[in-house]
Amino acid sequence: MVPQPAGLLFSKDHEWVKLDGDVATIGITDYAQHSLGDIVYVELPRVGATLQQFAGIGVVESVKAVSDIYTPLGGEVLEINPAVESDASLVNREPFDGGWFYKLKLADDGEKNNLMSGDDYDKLIAEA
Amino acid sequence: MEEPLRRTALFDVHRALGARIVPFGGFEMPVQYAGILAEHDAVRKRAGLFDLSHMAQFELRGADVAAWADALTINHVATMKPLQARYNVFTNDAGGAHDDVIFYRLPERWLLIVNAGNAHKMWAYLQAQQQGDVQLTDLRGETALIAVQGPRSVEVLAPLVEADIVALKYYTCAETKAGGIPAVVARTGYTGEDGFEVFLPAEAAVGLWDALLTGHHSVLAPCGLGARDVLRLEAGMPLYGHELTEEITPLQAGIGWAVKFAKPSFTGKAALAAQAVDDDYPRVAGLVLDGRVPARAGYRVLRNGAVAGEIRSGSIAPSVGNKSIATALLEPASATAGTRLGVEVRGTEHPATTVALPFYKRG
Numbered sequence: 001m002v003p004q005p006a007g008l009l010f011s012k013d014h015e016w017v018k019l020d021g022d023v024a025t026i027g028i029t030d031y032a033q034h035s036l037g038d039i040v041y042v043e044l045p046r047v048g049a050t051l052q053q054f055a056g057i058g059v060v061e062s063v064k065a066v067s068d069i070y071t072p073l074g075g076e077v078l079e080i081n082p083a084v085e086s087d088a089s090l091v092n093r094e095p096f097d098g099g100w101f102y103k104l105k106l107a108d109d110g111e112k113n114n115l116m117s118g119d120d121y122d123k124l125i126a127e128a
Numbered sequence: 129m130e131e132p133l134r135r136t137a138l139f140d141v142h143r144a145l146g147a148r149i150v151p152f153g154g155f156e157m158p159v160q161y162a163g164i165l166a167e168h169d170a171v172r173k174r175a176g177l178f179d180l181s182h183m184a185q186f187e188l189r190g191a192d193v194a195a196w197a198d199a200l201t202i203n204h205v206a207t208m209k210p211l212q213a214r215y216n217v218f219t220n221d222a223g224g225a226h227d228d229v230i231f232y233r234l235p236e237r238w239l240l241i242v243n244a245g246n247a248h249k250m251w252a253y254l255q256a257q258q259q260g261d262v263q264l265t266d267l268r269g270e271t272a273l274i275a276v277q278g279p280r281s282v283e284v285l286a287p288l289v290e291a292d293i294v295a296l297k298y299y300t301c302a303e304t305k306a307g308g309i310p311a312v313v314a315r316t317g318y319t320g321e322d323g324f325e326v327f328l329p330a331e332a333a334v335g336l337w338d339a340l341l342t343g344h345h346s347v348l349a350p351c352g353l354g355a356r357d358v359l360r361l362e363a364g365m366p367l368y369g370h371e372l373t374e375e376i377t378p379l380q381a382g383i384g385w386a387v388k389f390a391k392p393s394f395t396g397k398a399a400l401a402a403q404a405v406d407d408d409y410p411r412v413a414g415l416v417l418d419g420r421v422p423a424r425a426g427y428r429v430l431r432n433g434a435v436a437g438e439i440r441s442g443s444i445a446p447s448v449g450n451k452s453i454a455t456a457l458l459e460p461a462s463a464t465a466g467t468r469l470g471v472e473v474r475g476t477e478h479p480a481t482t483v484a485l486p487f488y489k490r491g
Contacts, residue, residue, distance in 0.1 A: 037148075037354075038165045040444040041421055041452075043474075059474070061422050063164045063443060064354055088420075 004029070004118030005096050011054070011072035011115055012124060016096065019112065024073050027100040028060065028091065031125045036062040039088045044069075044080045044102050051075060051104065053111045058101070060091065073111050075104035136181035137272050137333040145350055153244025155182040158352040168358050168446055170349035171319050175278035177340055177350045184247035185267040185327065188238040192260035197231065197238075199394050200257060202378055202387045208233045213299045213316050215386060218250070219396035223377040223403060226253060228368055232301050232314060232327075239312065239327060241273070243368045272333035276340065276348070277323030277359075279490075284348050285324050288339055289313055293324060307336040318356060320363025320488055358443045361453065364414070364486025370425060370440045371412045371455055379403050380457070382412045382485055412440060413463040414483040415454045415471065420444065421478050423454035423471045429462070430470040430477055436462040439471060447488045458482070 004010065009017040014032035018025040033039060041061040051057050053074040060067050080102045084090050091099035106112075116124070133156045142149065147158035158179065160167065170176045188197070194206035203216040212233050218226040227246040232239040242250045247268065254264055276285045286293050291304035293313060301314035309332040317323035328336060341348060357367065364382075366372045372381040379387060379400060387400055403409055417423060423442035428435055442454035454471070462469055465484045470477035 037160060038163050043421070063358065063422075064159070066422075066424065 004121055006118070008096075008118060009072070009112055009115040010118065010121035010124075011070065013054075013070040013072070014125075015070065015072040017072050017112070017115060019106075022106045022109070023078065024075065024104045024106055025100050026072060026102055026104065028069070028095055029121070029125075030095045033092050033095045033099070036060065036065070036067060038063050039091045042084045042088045042091065042101065044085065045071075045077050047077050047080060049077045050107075051077065053108075053114065060088075069101065071104070072115055073104055073106060075107040077102055078105050079103040134182075136179055137330040138179045138181065138274075138337055141334055141337055142179065142350075147350070147352060150353075152353055153182050154247070155244060157182055158350075159354045160352040161350045164352070164354035164358060165446060167349055167351040167355035171278045171321055171351060171355065171359055172447055173279065175276055175280040175284050175323075175344075175348045176319070176355065177337065177348050178275040178277065178352075178356060179272075179333075179337070180275050180325070181272040181330070181333065182244040183273055184242045184244060184250065185271045185273065186240040186242065186251070186254065187265040187267055188240055189236070189263045189265070190261035192262050193238055196257075196260060196262045198391060201229075201394060202396070202400070204388050204391065205231060210235050211300050211302060213301055213314050215383075217372070217378050217383070217386060218253070219378070219394070219400070220374060221396055221399065222375075223379070223396040223399035224374040225368065225372045225376070225378060225381070226250065226374065228366065228372055228383075230316060232312065234301070234303055234312065245369060270330055271327060272330045273325060273327055274333060274336055274340075275317060275323060275325045277317045277319040277351075278321050280347050281321075281323045284340060284344050285313075285326075288336065289326075296324075307332065307339050309336070311336075318363075318365055319359040320365070320486070321359075321490055357441075358445065361441050361443050361455070362445050362447045362486065362488035364488075366412070367441060371457075376412070376457065377403060377409075380409055380411045408460055410437060410457050410459055411463045412455050412485075413458050413465075414485045414487055415439075415442075415456050415469065415480045416448070416483050416487075417452040417454070417471060417478055417480040419478055420450075420452050421471075421473050422452055423456075423473065423478075423480070428472040429456045429458060429480075430472055431462050431467070436469060445487060453487050454480075455485070 058069040197205040291302040311328035429437040437458035467482040
């Protein structure tokens, strides 16, 4: 198994978080995109929306199924990735890079303590 | 009580090929190998290999088979010539569908292929209806069905089949040998492409599957039920349980061409005739959405804010410009091509237009 990219935090719902000060970039993991199969549609929250940690805030759809996106952190949506809205297969091809979903301004820095390291996430998916 | 899931003779082969396995029609079946869209692409441009052994095969023998089947189904059976195949529907008294099937008339017997999810129901029904010189044999567990579908099917399959499959016409079949084993090879399919279905003994399935893939890795891709569903939807073919049910009649499903009112009588004929004359029934039509959101079975279809129908199947359609397409059961006024409608997805209405089926026809 390829190790998770360094410096990210992970949720048990298979989202990743990259923190830069109080701004979090959020996407889904390589394991998640592989499990979903061909991704054909992504529905993201609106810029300016206020999200609560672990709330369902959007959907990602594969050919066969609809899956909820649970935000790994709470805060205000600063930006969404227009590229995944116009070409959802980007999430399959580049889950940790060009396939990011949205950026948040963190509401509470302490919420990141509810997330896990790459090593812990590897253990989680090894047991799945 | 739920029965344990069954496996086809090819189950271990699917596993070894990395297939994702899901329950379908009482079987553990591959839904995808490399990916649904890649497999779809293989079938449209090259060739795809399918295990369809979950579909139930019944054998019919006896002098009265044709007349007996004609009385239970909408399409002609007695007019079938040996080595002909024909689509048909077993109907209930209200004109709804017990199942859609294919009859294959062989020189000495008939093969009847029914949907996996209807196998128990259909076997019980056929036994209950059995009369005269009609012998029914359930071949489930003894037989396999392997399909090769796509424009390069002949190239892949012909070297392994004794009969000249190039000469086989669409919806005909041959009793021949495939991979040296007695088999029925038919030019039929459920993808909208040229292709063949091979009926053979279960114990010969792995041998033929491997022989087909050997040397054809760049042409022939193993394909799962996920790709098959997208392919058949694009080609406008009904899927039992979606476009056709015990409640949705063949007329409503858009397969009125198969209803032969010239037959003196058949189960459901009166109900279907009344429906045809009245011509005021909800019917299945195609929808193309303006945007890319998938329209899933069960979503509501709206017209000027009022409910006009319900999505029955939907997918992103690679052969229809990657658009979001669907079938919907619509009130008659909304089923006319060009009607502007909306599909309700998670509380938001997404614009769509009614179109005639099929979405895709091979060039």
